[in-house]
Amino acid sequence: MNYRDTQQARRALASTAADQGGYFTAKQATAAGYSRQHVSYHVAAGNFERVGRGLFRLPTIPLDSHxxxxxxxxxxxxxxxxxxxxxxxxxxxxxxxxxxxxxxxxxxxxxxxxxxxxxxxxxxxxxxxxxxxxxxxxxxxxxxxxxxxxxxxxxxxxxxxxxxxxxxxxxxxxxxxxxxxxxxxxxxxxxxxxxxxxxxxx
Incomplete structure (x- = not known):
């Protein structure tokens, strides 16, 4: 697929995560424009949190009460x-x-x-x-x-x-x-x- 530039991908992923209490799946990251390598890089850099198999979280979004x-x-x-x-x-x-x-x-x-x-x-x-x-x-x-x-x-x-x-x-x-x-x-x-x-x- 054609990956978007960083700013576009960031906005798309943030929008998805905001509707899910900060969480997003590996497939959703791909749809937003992040390759598997990009996701791994951001996990290592602390920009993403890996919380389960194929499940990640944006730490900048506060935890939901539910x-x-x-x-x-x-x-x-x-x-x-x-x-x-x-x-x-x-x-x-x-x-x-x-x-x-x-x-x-x-x-x-x-x-x-x-x-x-x-x-x-x-x-x-x-x-x-x-x-x-x-x-x-x-x-x-x-x-x-x-x-x-x-x-x-x-x-x-x-x-x-x-x-x-x-x-x-x-x-x-x-x-x-x-x-x-x-x-x-x-x-x-x-x-x-x-x-x-x-x-x-x-």
């Missing part, structure tokens, strides 16, 4: 270099501030075909998260409040009382609508806990 989630998102990337994991379940509930419970591990939903072994601080759930069920944060995707409540209701990993509080809070804050919850419940046979929570509030 740095651990950004790293896990990039860890999950597939052969196309795109992240496959979506932050979900208890972790998404915490991000949306719908629970006082702090999960001991990070919960991610990945495709059923995902084969990587997760780090010890991570719990994988397998399933499909469509574009309507996710939102993009800086460097990672997270399930929407409605999808999060659905996932939590199905896994039964928090009590019905805690689920009820989360549903009530989500409704009060306008994060979900009653009709949206009713529509989801009507189309599924395994969401009785979510239906019970809604009835209790009404």
């Amino acid at each position: 740095d651990d989630l950004i790293q896990l998102s990039l860890w999950s990337r597939g052969r196309d270099d795109l992240p496959q994991a979506v932050v979900s379940h208890e972790s998404a509930l915490s991000l949306h501030e719908l629970s006082q419970i702090l999960p001991g591990k990070v919960h991610l939903t990945v495709p059923t075909s995902f084969r990587k072994q997760p780090p010890s601080n991570c719990v994988l759930h397998r399933g499909v998260v469509g574009s309507d069920d996710r939102s993009q944060w800086t460097g990672f995707a997270v399930t929407t409040p409605l999808r999060t409540l659905v996932d939590i209701a199905r896994t039964r990993e928090i009590s019905s009382a805690q689920l009820g509080l989360a549903v009530e809070d989500a409704l009060d804050r306008g994060l979900v609508r009653r009709r949206a919850i009713r529509a989801v419940v009507a189309g599924s046979a395994d969401l009785e806990r979510l239906e019970e929570a809604l009835i209790a509030i009404d």
Whole structure:
């Protein structure tokens, strides 16, 4: 490929890294205009930090408050270099501030075909998260409040009382609508806990 001059490459890479909490992949560096030799040079010079296989960081960009989630998102990337994991379940509930419970591990939903072994601080759930069920944060995707409540209701990993509080809070804050919850419940046979929570509030 034709490599850009240093200034162009720097700007392109900085733009990519800024959207990912300072991180970038080897493929993204190549797309920005850096050869493998250029990347190695900048690592040795301290301009880039090597943080994992094919994963680097610009130290000039401050660490994001959700740095651990950004790293896990990039860890999950597939052969196309795109992240496959979506932050979900208890972790998404915490991000949306719908629970006082702090999960001991990070919960991610990945495709059923995902084969990587997760780090010890991570719990994988397998399933499909469509574009309507996710939102993009800086460097990672997270399930929407409605999808999060659905996932939590199905896994039964928090009590019905805690689920009820989360549903009530989500409704009060306008994060979900009653009709949206009713529509989801009507189309599924395994969401009785979510239906019970809604009835209790009404």
